[in-house]
Amino acid sequence: QVQLVESGGKLVQPGDSLRLSCAASGRPPRTYDMGWFRQAPGKDREFVAAMVKSLGLTYYADSVKGRFTVSGDFTKNTVYLQMSNLNPEDTGLYYCALRSTNGDTPRYPSGYPFWGQGTQVTVSS
Numbered sequence: 001q002v003q004l005v006e007s008g009g010k011l012v013q014p015g016d017s018l019r020l021s022c023a024a025s026g027r028p029p030r031t032y033d034m035g036w037f038r039q040a041p042g043k044d045r046e047f048v049a050a051m052v053k054s055l056g057l058t059y060y061a062d063s064v065k066g067r068f069t070v071s072g073d074f075t076k077n078t079v080y081l082q083m084s085n086l087n088p089e090d091t092g093l094y095y096c097a098l099r100s101t102n103g104d105t106p107r108y109p110s111g112y113p114f115w116g117q118g119t120q121v122t123v124s125s
Contacts, residue, residue: 002026002114006096009119017084020119022096024077031101034079036070037109038092038121048094050106051079059106063089086123093118 008020022034035050049070050059058070069082079096097112104111 002028004096004116006116006119009121011122014087016086020081022079029100033101033106035097035106036081038094040092045109047107088123091123
């Protein structure tokens, strides 16, 4: 089993930056993908970014490309989401998710068996 714990969410103003963390514990697979998703009230959960640990590949939603950066410290099994130039449309509950690397696109929530509880990011003036 794998446990995921997100942290770092808070209320920020438009234009601010914020870094989220996701720490994996338990028995993560040797090679895994870590995805970030978010869900705004009344909307479906949407893909934000992902990282393939073994290859260092990163993926981003078009809406965050150039503003968000995903990185990892795999000595700690921790992945980060650095967010900059935040706007109100970035508001939502941010989840991290983990799956064994299988070569499939990491953009779909259904592909991840392990999820954190989420951390709230609110962008408002």
